[in-house]
Amino acid sequence: MPARFERKEKLKQPSSRLNSTMASPSPTRPKPLPFSLHRGYIGRRTSIPCALVALGLVFVIFLTWKHADSQETNPSFYSFDIVNEFPHDPQAFTQGLLYQGNGALLESTGLYGRSTVRKVDLRSGKIGRFDHPMKDGWGLATDGKIIFGSDGSSTLYQLDPGSWEVIKKATVKYNNHEIPLINELEYVNGEVWANVWQTDCIARISQDNGSVLSWILLHELRQNLLRSGHTGIDVLNGIAWDEDNKRLFVTGKLWPKLYEIKLRPLTTPPFDGKIEKLCPTRGFR
Ligand SMILES: *[C@@H]1O[C@H](CO)[C@@H](O)[C@H](O)[C@H]1NC(C)=O
Numbered sequence: 001m002p003a004r005f006e007r008k009e010k011l012k013q014p015s016s017r018l019n020s021t022m023a024s025p026s027p028t029r030p031k032p033l034p035f036s037l038h039r040g041y042i043g044r045r046t047s048i049p050c051a052l053v054a055l056g057l058v059f060v061i062f063l064t065w066k067h068a069d070s071q072e073t074n075p076s077f078y079s080f081d082i083v084n085e086f087p088h089d090p091q092a093f094t095q096g097l098l099y100q101g102n103g104a105l106l107e108s109t110g111l112y113g114r115s116t117v118r119k120v121d122l123r124s125g126k127i128g129r130f131d132h133p134m135k136d137g138w139g140l141a142t143d144g145k146i147i148f149g150s151d152g153s154s155t156l157y158q159l160d161p162g163s164w165e166v167i168k169k170a171t172v173k174y175n176n177h178e179i180p181l182i183n184e185l186e187y188v189n190g191e192v193w194a195n196v197w198q199t200d201c202i203a204r205i206s207q208d209n210g211s212v213l214s215w216i217l218l219h220e221l222r223q224n225l226l227r228s229g230h231t232g233i234d235v236l237n238g239i240a241w242d243e244d245n246k247r248l249f250v251t252g253k254l255w256p257k258l259y260e261i262k263l264r265p266l267t268t269p270p271f272d273g274k275i276e277k278l279c280p281t282r283g284f285r
Pocket residue numbers: 206207208209210211
């Protein structure tokens with residue numbers, strides 16, 4: 001089902017009642033003291049230190065407010081900074097990426113039925129052998145207890161690692177609209193991160209209810225590769241989290257590089273944060 005992003009008009013608050021009580025001031029309210037009286041009472045000598053104290057107070061209030069403000073802000077969009085670049089097999093049509101530990105990644109690749117799961121050395125990009133029982137899937141991730149799975153729809157599955165039975169299903173939604181084409185998954189700090197297929201976007205999904213909590217915008221990574229002449233590259237596809245060293249890796253299909261990145265909060269996202277413009281897929285239209 002295509003997700004639509006209609007802008008909801010903000011409901012106008014009925015304000016007449018509030019206004020009517022505000023408009024009639026209480027007759028018992030005391031008149032404010034004229035400024036000159038204050039000045040006379042404080043005296044001229046103390047007025048400068050008093051002004052300084054007041055200024056200091058205003059400054060402290062400002063700092064407290066700024067601090068509270070910065071703590072409350074939970075940005076919905078992130079850009080990134082590149083921390084490291086590693087070589088990546090430009091023939092690898094990456095489907096999935098998993099950090100295995102000890103500088104090694106597991107990568108699943110596929111194209112025209114040639115799918116492989118390979119062990120990749122992070123530093124050199126060299127490919128080793130890895131035998132596995134896995135079949136093709138869109139995305140899999142685990143928190144160590146349950147398996148999260150995606151099948152290219154807007155459904156996030158929770159599977160039993162023993163029986164592979166579906167324990168729970170959630171619909172991935174952002175601002176009440178379904179997000180289709182949920183692809184490669186990664187479990188990061190209690191959230192499920194998913195690349196939306198054929199976009200440069202990663203959705204950070206609540207594992208409890210499927211809500212998209214925020215977005216990571218990686219447009220510049222692919223654009224930079226294109227600009228530097230790698231015109232044959234395909235879409236972003238591959239997220240790996242190194243839990244021990246808190247390192248985040250991303251790559252894409254037929255990309256010659258694998259990046260270690262760090263998130264940077266965006267206060268003013270492009271397109272006013274309209275996700276159908278930022279992360280366009282077929283389903284958004
Ligand atoms: C979904 O869960 C997250 C916490 O993981 C919470 O912040 C959010 O409000 C929940 N959304 C809904 C619609 O229940």
